[in-house]
Amino acid sequence: MRRKGGRVVPRYLRGDDAELAKDLAKDFVRILASGVGRSRDEIEAALDAVPVPADARLLGEGLRKVLDASCTWSVPSGVDPEEIRREVFLAAAKAHRALDVRSEFDRESVLAEIAPRLGKTPAEIDAALYADLRENERLEAFRSIGPEALLERYDLGLAQAILLKATRVTIRVAGEGPDRYRRLFRAARFHGLIHVVEGSPAEGYRITLDGPWSLFDAVQKYGLRLAMFLPQVLVFRDFHVHAELAWGKARTRAVLEITPEDGLVSHVADAPSTGPDLDVFKQAFERLGSEWIVADNDHIFALPGEIACVPDLVFRNQETGEEVFLEAFGFWSRQAVWRRIELVRKGFPARFLLAVGKQLRVSEEVLAEDEAGEIYVYRATMSPRAVLERLRRKG
Numbered sequence: 417m418r419r420k421g422g423r424v425v426p427r428y429l430r431g432d433d434a435e436l437a438k439d440l441a442k443d444f445v446r447i448l449a450s451g452v453g454r455s456r457d458e459i460e461a462a463l464d465a466v467p468v469p470a471d472a473r474l475l476g477e478g479l480r481k482v483l484d485a486s487c488t489w490s491v492p493s494g495v496d497p498e499e500i501r502r503e504v505f506l507a508a509a510k511a512h513r514a515l516d517v518r519s520e521f522d523r524e525s526v527l528a529e530i531a532p533r534l535g536k537t538p539a540e541i542d543a544a545l546y547a548d549l550r551e552n553e554r555l556e557a558f559r560s561i562g563p564e565a566l567l568e569r570y571d572l573g574l575a576q577a578i579l580l581k582a583t584r585v586t587i588r589v590a591g592e593g594p595d596r597y598r599r600l601f602r603a604a605r606f607h608g609l610i611h612v613v614e615g616s617p618a619e620g621y622r623i624t625l626d627g628p629w630s631l632f633d634a635v636q637k638y639g640l641r642l643a644m645f646l647p648q649v650l651v652f653r654d655f656h657v658h659a660e661l662a663w664g665k666a667r668t669r670a671v672l673e674i675t676p677e678d679g680l681v682s683h684v685a686d687a688p689s690t691g692p693d694l695d696v697f698k699q700a701f702e703r704l705g706s707e708w709i710v711a712d713n714d715h716i717f718a719l720p721g722e723i724a725c726v727p728d729l730v731f732r733n734q735e736t737g738e739e740v741f742l743e744a745f746g747f748w749s750r751q752a753v754w755r756r757i758e759l760v761r762k763g764f765p766a767r768f769l770l771a772v773g774k775q776l777r778v779s780e781e782v783l784a785e786d787e788a789g790e791i792y793v794y795r796a797t798m799s800p801r802a803v804l805e806r807l808r809r810k811g
Contacts, residue, residue, distance in 0.1 A: 417578065420494035422664060424578055424670045428678065434474065434628065437570065438563040441469060444483055450557045456489060482569050486561055489553040497548040503530050513699040536717060545595055561607045568637040568681040572650075574729065575680060577644035578672050581683075582627025585642065590620025591654040597621060598714055601726040603648040607641040609754060610755070620654070621724060629662045646674075647682035674721045694728055701800040707735050708807050715741070717766070722759055727768070731807055740767040740807055744798065750776050757782055770807060771798050 417426045429437050443466045451459045465545035468476040491497065497753045503777055515521065534541060543757055561569075576775045579585065589600065594617055604611045604623065615621035628639035649655050657674035674680065701710050717725040727741035745753050760768055761784060768789035772778045780791045792798070792806055 417574070419663075419670065422669065422671055424661060426571075426574045426672075427680075428574065428680075429475075431569045433472075434567060436469070436472055436521075437475060437567055438481060440466065440472075440479055444479060445560060445563075448483060448487065448555070449554050449560055452558060454555055455551065456553045456555070458609075459555060478570055478573065482566060482573055483561070485569075486559040486713050487555055488557040490556040491547050492544070492554055494545040495547050496547060497544055500534065500544050501546075503534060505540065505543060506614075519791075541782045555792070564808055565683070569683060571678075572647065574576055574671070575674055576680075577657055578661065579627070579643050579646060580639040581629060581661045581663055582639075582642065583629040583662050583674075584627050584660045585625045586657045586658045587623045587649055588620060588653065589623070589649065589652045592652055593617075593718065596652065598716060598726065599718070600648055600652075601724075603645055604727065605726070607645050608638075609641060609645060612752065612755065613726065614618060614722075615724060616718040618722075628660065629667075642686075647684040650680050650682040658663050659698050670674050681770065696730070697800060701803065703803055704800055706732055706804050706807075708740075708804065712715075713741060717741075717764070718790045719762075721761070722762065723755060723781070725756065725759060725764075731803075733750075733807075738767070740769055742769045742803070744771040745773065745776065750778065755787075757791075762786055764788040769803070771803070 419425070427433070432768070434676075444463060447459065447462045447466070451462070451490045453666055463480055464477070483498065494673060504526065506631050507530050508521075508523075511526050512521060524538065531538050531541060536544070553695075589597070600621075600623075601613060604613075604625070610626040612624045613621055625642065625645075627642060644658070649657060653676065655676065657676075658673070659672040659674075661670040661672055662668075662672035698710050701708075701745050708732050709761075710729055712729045713769050715730065715731040716729070717727075725743070727743040731740045731742065743756065745756070753770065753776055756770055762769070766788065770783075770789060770791045772791055772793050774793055778791060778793065780793050783790050789807075790806060792802060794802070
């Protein structure tokens with residue numbers, strides 16, 4: 417990648433770079449496809465032997481990193497290196513204590529002594545002693561990938577790596593139906609991204625996301641989630657990504673732009689509707705057997721001039737048909753919660769329940785009883801019984 421003014425310009429694989437990458441990819445894939453059962457150390461030595469031009473070293477490393485995601489590495493079955501090391505070290509310590517001044521430590525005799533007890537040969541014990549170290553992992557399986565697909569994933573990975581330096585990301589999407597928008601908003605929530613949505617189905621939406629470098633400490637896990645969200649944007653025909661970056665060691669301000677003209681390709685399926693915590697909550701709520709049923713929410717509330725709201729769940733009363741929407745703010749910023757509170761105060765067109773983690777320090781009393789929404793503050797996880805009690809409060 418290179419700097420051009422205040423912009424970071426990724427060096428996507430095009431022209432001669434793409435042809436060189438395809439040649440390298442063929443060699444790398446051939447080595448991995450024939451390397452099942454070999455150690456990581458052996459395979460990396462074979463990959464290192466592939467001639468790569470000096471000015472293409474980063475390209476070679478990038479392709480190998482992408483291919484590593486298609487590999488399954490494992491410790492050989494039936495081997496417990498920690499247990500074997502404990503037995504060997506105890507036996508070795510005992511042998512050392514028994515030495516006199518003229519004796520020398522005999523490693524082979526130690527292995528032979530414990531071999532019957534472990535049911536293995538000395539050679540098997542020697543091989544298993546450090547089998548859990550990264551270089552000794554064995555290639556269990558390799559999902560082969562064609563050169564074109566590999567280049568596409570390389571380009572995507574390049575853009576994703578840059579987003580790890582983002583302080584703020586603004587995404588504009590337009591020209592799609594409600595279902596596509598809902599899938600995108602669900603993906604943002606599924607990945608746990610701090611975001612604000614503005615717009616409407618007619619004009620499109622603007623999504624503002626905090627980047628990992630906007631947090632108190634740059635959090636690698638959050639950055640990876642932001643990177644994993646990008647493919648969900650690429651499926652739109654009309655989109656624009658504007659990322660503000662803290663770039664380089666000096667963390668100078670820079671910008672990354674991504675548009676359909678970059679030709680990035682998404683290879684991921686749609687994210688699930690909800691995260692595992694909400695799935696557990698739904699199952700527990702259904703076991704209560706109440707008059708309310710719970711489901712994933714598909715409704716987008718886009719009030720004119722206000723931020724858009726996409727609650728997580730909808731509760732429907734089987735007797736009256738009343739609907740109550742729930743949005744969970746377990747880990748979001750207080751600012752995001754207060755934006756939602758202000759939206760409810762201005763008049764929300766449905767009953768609304770904001771589930772807020774206690775660490776966000778928001779009182780349940782900030783919304784009055786006559787308002788459309790109320791706040792439920794919880795400690796670690798939402799209680800189905802507490803939510804049911806609130807559903808019945810005004811039902």
